[in-house]
Amino acid sequence: MTYLATFHWGWLLASLLLGLAMGWIAVVQHGQGVSKTTVRWLAGLAAALVAAALTHVIPGRFGYWLDLGLIMFAMYLAGCAGGSWLRDRVVSRHRA
Amino acid sequence: MRGFFRWSSKWWPGTIPLAVFWAIAAWTSTAPLEADLAARANAALRDTVLDKVRMAVAGRDVTFAADAFSEEGRRSAVASVEAVPGVRRVDDQTRLVPEARPFVWSAERDVARVTLGGSSPLPAIKNRLLEAARAGLGGVEVVDRMNLSRGAPPRFDNAALLLLDQIGKLKDGKVTISDTRVGLSGMARDLGGREAIAAALRNLPEGFSVAANEVKAPPYVFQAYKDPVAVTLTLTGYVPDNNVHAAVAAAAGRKFLREKVVDNLKASVGAPTGFANAVVPALGALARLSTGTLVVSDREVKLSGDALYEAAAVQIRAGLGKDFPQGWQFKPEISVRPAAAPVDASVCQQLFADLLAKAKISFESGRADIDPDSVALLDRLVETAMRCPAVNIEIAGHTDADGEVAFNQGLSERRAQAVVDYLVKAGLQAGRFTPVGYGSTQPLAGNDTDEGKAQNRRIDFVVRKGE
Numbered sequence: 001m002t003y004l005a006t007f008h009w010g011w012l013l014a015s016l017l018l019g020l021a022m023g024w025i026a027v028v029q030h031g032q033g034v035s036k037t038t039v040r041w042l043a044g045l046a047a048a049l050v051a052a053a054l055t056h057v058i059p060g061r062f063g064y065w066l067d068l069g070l071i072m073f074a075m076y077l078a079g080c081a082g083g084s085w086l087r088d089r090v091v092s093r094h095r096a
Numbered sequence: 097m098r099g100f101f102r103w104s105s106k107w108w109p110g111t112i113p114l115a116v117f118w119a120i121a122a123w124t125s126t127a128p129l130e131a132d133l134a135a136r137a138n139a140a141l142r143d144t145v146l147d148k149v150r151m152a153v154a155g156r157d158v159t160f161a162a163d164a165f166s167e168e169g170r171r172s173a174v175a176s177v178e179a180v181p182g183v184r185r186v187d188d189q190t191r192l193v194p195e196a197r198p199f200v201w202s203a204e205r206d207v208a209r210v211t212l213g214g215s216s217p218l219p220a221i222k223n224r225l226l227e228a229a230r231a232g233l234g235g236v237e238v239v240d241r242m243n244l245s246r247g248a249p250p251r252f253d254n255a256a257l258l259l260l261d262q263i264g265k266l267k268d269g270k271v272t273i274s275d276t277r278v279g280l281s282g283m284a285r286d287l288g289g290r291e292a293i294a295a296a297l298r299n300l301p302e303g304f305s306v307a308a309n310e311v312k313a314p315p316y317v318f319q320a321y322k323d324p325v326a327v328t329l330t331l332t333g334y335v336p337d338n339n340v341h342a343a344v345a346a347a348a349g350r351k352f353l354r355e356k357v358v359d360n361l362k363a364s365v366g367a368p369t370g371f372a373n374a375v376v377p378a379l380g381a382l383a384r385l386s387t388g389t390l391v392v393s394d395r396e397v398k399l400s401g402d403a404l405y406e407a408a409a410v411q412i413r414a415g416l417g418k419d420f421p422q423g424w425q426f427k428p429e430i431s432v433r434p435a436a437a438p439v440d441a442s443v444c445q446q447l448f449a450d451l452l453a454k455a456k457i458s459f460e461s462g463r464a465d466i467d468p469d470s471v472a473l474l475d476r477l478v479e480t481a482m483r484c485p486a487v488n489i490e491i492a493g494h495t496d497a498d499g500e501v502a503f504n505q506g507l508s509e510r511r512a513q514a515v516v517d518y519l520v521k522a523g524l525q526a527g528r529f530t531p532v533g534y535g536s537t538q539p540l541a542g543n544d545t546d547e548g549k550a551q552n553r554r555i556d557f558v559v560r561k562g563e
Binding site for chain 1: 099100102103104105106107108109110111113114117118121122125126129132154155156157181182184185
């Protein structure tokens, strides 16, 4: 993991920033989000992929691409969470 | 918290550019990542002794194949690859280098090259052996056919290096180590090389033994070539020591009347016993030939050439082998020179005079036995007598003035008779020759000096005219 982080820090940072931006927008965006059922399905899928990555079942390059995808996705989610939280604090302060 | 769930349901649009990023990252980073991991894995193995290392990286998975020289070495090599940061899985295809039983190593030399074959214990030792072979045999091509194997006996490298030294002393041949047993075969380069190799083998490392030393010495060769055109006798090859050298050179000087002796002999050890006793009579036989080659190789004497007449050829073929020491072989290839054109009486007399002016028929002191050194001269006289078959010849014996007159008279008669006997035995008609003894009555020089006396002791061939 450390090796991947040092080797791909640029891409991971890009994912994080993308997440921050998306999280920032998401708080004030109108319109329909993903339904709860779909979220569950997606969470299940993500869990399955993480499990596959941790158990090293997928060999060779595909295994590497999966690792890379998951770690970028994790950074993205962290960025989204951070972005939404920040935006929420900004919005709340305005309201107050 | 509920708000957090509400926001998160709207995060999905960002996954589309994220997927694009992911694709680009995967596309651009895979090859550099694999190269980086391969380099790190190879660097981790730098201090491990392995053979046939193959490293294939797919993503972060490494397929690692190698031959290790011990189980610990194999395990530690796999562990060091596994410990390389970033490597996810190692597909372990390592194995141990096969064990050779028996552990056989060999070095074979032929004219142009040395081939190292069999098993070698470690790459470092293999390289040392190759370098030693190249350094020790300057200019000879060294071919490496060695495999790496386990199971070498202790101190194998020292034994192999010592044997590589010996290969330089061989013209062709093979040295082998089979476990701790050493075998050698082939032909030594020089006389004495066999002995030098045997001496070196005493320094084999502890535990090694010589199973077979079949190195042969090169044949001990002595050659003499009588060249009738250049009028030379060329001696080449070896003689045992300076005394024998002097004896051979002196015998050549006595037995060859006209030929200049070109002496290219070298002294060397390794001569067969009885060398001088075989070579000196063989030189006498060569002297009787008009042209010929004498080759003495170990205990085999080959004499080839042309005798002056048939009886001489028969005598040489049958007689020479009898003079040889025990165990010597004689292989004559004697033909007879075509007879020379006949000449008339006066030419015949001139030819006799020419021959006897260059050399004299000599006898044992005070006796009528012809000295073996004079046989070559007698053969030439016989050949000349054959060229004038109608001419009668007086064989005149003379002595110096030492001793009693009656004894000298008798001696000169007996010596003349001995020469006539020789001529008759050679196939000439007995009736053509008259032995006459003159004692000391017809001196050519004064009898007061040794030189004068030597001139007076002689056999003359006198053509009788008008008979």
